[in-house]
Structure formats: structure tokens, C-alpha cells
Amino acid sequence: MRALIGELFKAGRRPAVWVCVLGLLAAVVTIGYALPWIAETYSPPSSAQGLPSGTTLADFKVTLYPINFVRQTLQQWAVLGGVFALILGVLLQGSEYGWGTVKTMYTQRDGRLVMLAGKVGALAVVVLVLVLGVFAVAAASSTAAALLDGKSLDFPGVAETIKGIGALFLIYGFWSLFGLTLATLFRQSAMAIGLGLAYALVVEGLIFGFGGGLLGDWVKKIQEWFPIANTGYLADSFGAIRLRGLPAQAAPYADATHAVAVLATYVAAFLVISALILRRRDVTA
Amino acid sequence: MASATPQPIVSTRGLTKHYGNGIVAVDGLNLNVRRGEVYGFLGPNGAGKTTTLRMLVGLIKPTSGSAIVAGAVPGSPASLAKVGAIIEAPAFYPYLSGYDNLRLIAMLCGVPVKRVDVALDEVELTPRKQHRFSTYSLGMKQRLGIAAALIKEPDMLILDEPTNGLDPQGMVDVRNLIVELGRGERTVLVSSHLLGEVEQMCTRIGVIQKGKFVAEGTIDELRGAATLTVRAEPAATAASVLSGEAGTQNVQVLPDGSFSVKVDLKRTAEINRRLVQAGADVTELRATERSLEDVFMELTGTEAGL
Numbered sequence: 001m002r003a004l005i006g007e008l009f010k011a012g013r014r015p016a017v018w019v020c021v022l023g024l025l026a027a028v029v030t031i032g033y034a035l036p037w038i039a040e041t042y043s044p045p046s047s048a049q050g051l052p053s054g055t056t057l058a059d060f061k062v063t064l065y066p067i068n069f070v071r072q073t074l075q076q077w078a079v080l081g082g083v084f085a086l087i088l089g090v091l092l093q094g095s096e097y098g099w100g101t102v103k104t105m106y107t108q109r110d111g112r113l114v115m116l117a118g119k120v121g122a123l124a125v126v127v128l129v130l131v132l133g134v135f136a137v138a139a140a141s142s143t144a145a146a147l148l149d150g151k152s153l154d155f156p157g158v159a160e161t162i163k164g165i166g167a168l169f170l171i172y173g174f175w176s177l178f179g180l181t182l183a184t185l186f187r188q189s190a191m192a193i194g195l196g197l198a199y200a201l202v203v204e205g206l207i208f209g210f211g212g213g214l215l216g217d218w219v220k221k222i223q224e225w226f227p228i229a230n231t232g233y234l235a236d237s238f239g240a241i242r243l244r245g246l247p248a249q250a251a252p253y254a255d256a257t258h259a260v261a262v263l264a265t266y267v268a269a270f271l272v273i274s275a276l277i278l279r280r281r282d283v284t285a
Numbered sequence: 286m287a288s289a290t291p292q293p294i295v296s297t298r299g300l301t302k303h304y305g306n307g308i309v310a311v312d313g314l315n316l317n318v319r320r321g322e323v324y325g326f327l328g329p330n331g332a333g334k335t336t337t338l339r340m341l342v343g344l345i346k347p348t349s350g351s352a353i354v355a356g357a358v359p360g361s362p363a364s365l366a367k368v369g370a371i372i373e374a375p376a377f378y379p380y381l382s383g384y385d386n387l388r389l390i391a392m393l394c395g396v397p398v399k400r401v402d403v404a405l406d407e408v409e410l411t412p413r414k415q416h417r418f419s420t421y422s423l424g425m426k427q428r429l430g431i432a433a434a435l436i437k438e439p440d441m442l443i444l445d446e447p448t449n450g451l452d453p454q455g456m457v458d459v460r461n462l463i464v465e466l467g468r469g470e471r472t473v474l475v476s477s478h479l480l481g482e483v484e485q486m487c488t489r490i491g492v493i494q495k496g497k498f499v500a501e502g503t504i505d506e507l508r509g510a511a512t513l514t515v516r517a518e519p520a521a522t523a524a525s526v527l528s529g530e531a532g533t534q535n536v537q538v539l540p541d542g543s544f545s546v547k548v549d550l551k552r553t554a555e556i557n558r559r560l561v562q563a564g565a566d567v568t569e570l571r572a573t574e575r576s577l578e579d580v581f582m583e584l585t586g587t588e589a590g591l
Binding site: 002003005006009010013014015099100101102103104105106107108109110111280282283284 | 339342343344345346360361362365366368370372373374375376377378379380381385388389390392393394395433437
């Protein structure tokens with residue numbers, strides 16, 4: 001408990017943590033709602049080129065309304081927001097090596113594993129704040145979009161909203177622990193953020209993008225055990241948003257149970273790897 | 286019957302640390318620090334001091350050997366609860382104030398936050414306590430490190446080269462603080478490569494060189510007994526008298542023809558009288574005391590970091 005309180009104290013007073021949290025919330029408002037609403041409201045008729053006959057960009061605005069805010073949030077922010085969670089995980093652990101404070105922390109009272117538990121607990125709280133913030137901002141933005149367009153203010157049910165929060169918490173939990181583990185492994189922030197971002201934005205997508213094109217369907221059998229694919233399955237399990245004139249999306253390759261099990265396994269694996277590294281490795285910095 | 290020697294608060298047996306690249310940083314160290322003393326851990330740069338201290342607080346695991354610190358295994362909660370340490374440069378969170386850094390340490394140690402002000406007072410940092418750590422001078426950082434080590438009111442302080450990087454006034458301040466902290470029952474284990482510093486602060490010294498202990502004792506014990514330097518003619522008569530008075534094994538002929546005699550210096554006048562009575566002309570008779578620097582250079586084969 002001492003370690004958790006201490007880690008929360010550090011995280012709460014650290015400007016970089018708030019920059020990350022507020023940065024994502026600002027992105028949700030601007031990239032997730034404001035810019036699409038402007039583009040879909042004021043688009044010229046020529047912008048409908050390539051869409052089925054009778055479908056216009058304004059039809060896409062249904063994604064911005066409250067009834068879809070849970071699905072929209074998960075599908076749009078699972079990976080992009082995950083990058084922010086990854087950076088939070090890296091910052092909370094990697095900076096301890098950069099500042100040399102790892103030796104200060106490990107020479108106070110509790111053992112290394114207790115200190116790790118405190119840090120993971122604090123990271124969970126920060127990620128929960130991030131997830132709740134994303135949902136709150138998305139709900140407020142979707143309300144604004146509906147009010148501006150005179151549309152319904154119906155929201156999804158409480159159960160779906162809570163499930164959505166839980167799903168995004170698991171997804172961001174995966175990303176943040178991925179960051180924490182990379183920072184523990186490399187004992188620094190720069191390398192951890194670089195490699196984490198490379199994986200999030202390039203590696204898995206490229207491997208399975210090319211592999212799927214060249215080697216056929218069995219690649220999906222492998223991909224279903226990789227994390228980004230499973231964040232997609234989990235987000236898609238909330239159902240696709242139907243757009244007028246466009247065909248329905250295919251059902252996700254794996255269901256939510258599979259996705260939750262795989263992501264939870266990654267989370268557990270990262271915890272074990274971090275604990276083993278911290279327990280065994282000498283602190284020489 | 287109680288022993289005259291206080292119980293050790295640090296006791297190591299064959300403590301050894303090898304690194305993967307074949308470097309033996311610490312080699313079979315048997316260190317005993319007694320309760321209540323200010324123990325100087327002396328050695329040239331790279332001798333293995335910091336590696337030893339890191340092992341004593343559990344930051345590094347020994348390759349072999351064992352250690353008990355404050356009655357428990359180094360790095361265990363039981364040991365850490367009684368030990369305050371600064372290993373190399375004090376490290377704190379740059380975005381937090383000095384006060385908040387200590388508040389954090391108090392939280393982690395489970396001590397009341399009111400201890401923070403007491404510790405800040407002890408190191409005279411109260412006027413700057415609300416300033417960010419990143420704005421502190423080296424001396425202030427060092428003092429904050431000492432305050433952090435003191436916050437849990439430990440039985441023992443481990444300070445690794447606490448005056449490194451300080452200006453002369455800062456060095457004096459920190460030394461005086463350490464002497465002050467070492468008064469009473471608290472044990473202080475302080476490492477240094479600076480002889481003068483150790484001489485001023487410590488009651489007992491251990492000297493380490495290339496990972497091995499080469500000497501341990503009080504400063505007087507390490508210096509050894511003072512000797513008497515005698516120059517007299519004829520040399521044969523002088524040698525005969527001196528051997529008779531101090532024993533042949535305690536008389537050494539120096540390259541310049543004078544004699545170095547290991548003898549109780551209270552007998553100086555008596556020896557002078559005997560030489561004169563034997564017909565020797567005494568031209569020089571003086572006490573010679575080895576400096577700690579001489580001892581250090583003899584033991585380590587390096588120049589003292591003075």
C-alpha cells in the first residue's frame with residue numbers, strides 16, 4: 001500500500017503524465033469529433049465521389065452521435081490511444097533509470113516486487129483515469145454533435161458503456177504494461193518508446209499485411225494470437241456502425257472471449273517478465 | 286560477561302562480486318563495522334567501494350559470500366528499515382520540490398510526514414524546501430540525500446563519497462554534518478578516496494584495493510608506532526648502543542646512514558644519554574611519525590587522493 005501511495009503521489013505530480021492524458025483527450029475531441037463533423041457538414045458535393053450512389057459524407061455523421069459513442073471510441077482509439085498508454089507505461093518506469101531514482105526507490109523499505117506492484121497499481125489508476133476521460137470526452141463531444149445537428153440524444157445502455165470501459169481498460173492496460181516492460185528491459189525511456197511505437201504503428205500491421213496478401217488465409221490463424229489483432233477483435237465485438245448505402249462489415253475473425261483471453265495473457269506475461277527482470281538484475285545505474 | 290568490542294552492525298564473509306566480463310570488483314571481503322562507530326571505507330577510485338556498498342543495501346547481488354546488515358540480509362525490508370543510504374550521487378525526482386521528494390520517501394518508509402521538516406532542518410535546507418530538486422546546487426542535492434537517508438531515523442547511515450563534486454565550503458559542511466550524525470549510537474559507514482576527509486571524520490578505517498581488504502584499524506593502528514630517527518658518529522658505536530637499548534630487530538640503518546629505531550618515544554632522552562656516555566656524537570635525534578598518506582600509498586601502491 002505504501003508503494004502504491006508513493007507511486008500515485010509521483011504520477012499525480014508529474015507534468016508529463018498530464019500532458020499525455022490531456023493530449024489524448026484533446027485528440028479525441030479534435031480528431032475524433034470536431035474535424036470529422038466539420039468535414040462531413042461542410043463538404044462539397046464532389047467529396048461524395050467513390051461512395052455508392054445516394055450516399056454522402058453527411059451519412060458518416062451517424063458515427064458521431066451518442067448512440068454510437070462506445071463503438072466509435074473503441075474502434076477509433078484502441079490503437080491510437082494505446083500509443084499514449086504505451087508512453088505512460090514507459091515514462092513511469094523508464095524515467096526511474098534515467099534519473100537514477102531506481103536505486104533511491106529500492107533502498108527505502110519494501111522489496112523490489114512490492115515496489116513493482118505499487119508502480120503497476122499506480123499505472124492502472126492512471127490508465128483508468130485515461131479511459132474514463134476518453135469516454136467522458138467522447139460522450140460530451142457526441143452530445144455536442146447531436147445537439148448541433150438536432151439528432152437524438154439516446155445513449156447506449158449502462159451495461160454496454162461499462163463493458164466498453166472495461167474493454168478499453170484492458171486494451172490500454174496491455175499497451176501500458178508493454179511500455180513498462182520495454183522500459184524495464186532496456187533501462188531507459190527512449191529505446192522503449194521507439195520500439196513500442198514501431199510495433200504499434202508498423203511491425204504487426206506490416207507483417208500480417210504482406211503475409212496475408214502473399215500467403216493466404218492461414219496467416220490469420222497466426223495473427224489471432226497477436227495483440228493488435230486482438231484489440232481489433234475486442235473493439236469490433238461491440239458491433240459495426242451501419243452506414244447508409246455501404247455494405248455491412250464482416251464479423252471479427254475471433255470473438256470477444258478470445259480477444260480478452262489473449263490480451264489478459266499478454267498482460268500477465270508482461271507482469272511476470274518485468275518481475276523476473278527486476279528481481280534478478282543488479283542495479284548499477 | 287559483556288564483550289568490550291561492540292557487536293558488528295555490518296558483517297561480511299568472503300563477499301565477492303564478479304562481473305560477466307571477467308572483472309572481479311570485490312574479492313572475498315570480510316568487513317566488520319561496529320555499532321556506533323564512524324567507519325571510513327577507503328580506497329582509490331575503482332577499488333570496489335561502491336560495489337561493496339551496493340551489495341550492502343541489496344542493489345547488487347554478490348556472486349559468493351554473505352553479508353548481514355543491521356541484523357538481516359542486505360536489501361530485505363528488515364535491513365532496509367534500519368539503514369539510510371546514499372549510493373553515489375543522490376537521485377531524486379527533478380520535477381518535485383525538495384520537500385515533496387522527502388515526503389515521498391517518508392510515505393515509502395512508512396514514517397510520519399512531520400519527520401520531513403525535522404530532516405530538512407538537520408541538513409539546513411528548510412529555506413529551499415519548496416524549490417524543485419532540479420534547481421538545487423550539488424551541495425544542496427547532497428544534503429537532501431543525507432536528509433532522505435535520515436528520515437527513517439536509521440540505526441546506520443551508508444554514505445558513498447558524500448563530498449564528491451562539492452566546493453571546499455560544501456565539503457567542510459558535509460564533513461561536519463557527518464561527524465555530528467555519528468555522535469551517539471548511530472553508525473556511519475562512509476566511503477571515500479580522500480584521506481584527509483576520512484582522517485577527520487572516522488574512528489576506524491578499512492582500506493580496499495583491487496577488491497581486496499588490505500588493512501583495517503583505527504588511524505593510530507594503521508599509522509603504527511612512531512619511530513626515532515638517530516644520526517650519530519661513529520656509526521658502529523651508535524649501532525651497538527641502539528641495538529642494546531631497543532633490540533637488534535628494532536633498529537634499521539637508513540640509506541643516508543642514520544638509524545630508524547622502533548622504541549617508546551618516552552625513552553628518547555635516556556637513549557641520547559646512553560649514546561653520549563658511549564662516546565658517540567649525536568647530531569640528530571627526532572621522532573618520526575608516518576602519515577596516513579604514507580600508509581595508504583604503502584598499502585595500495587597509489588597516490589592518495591588529496
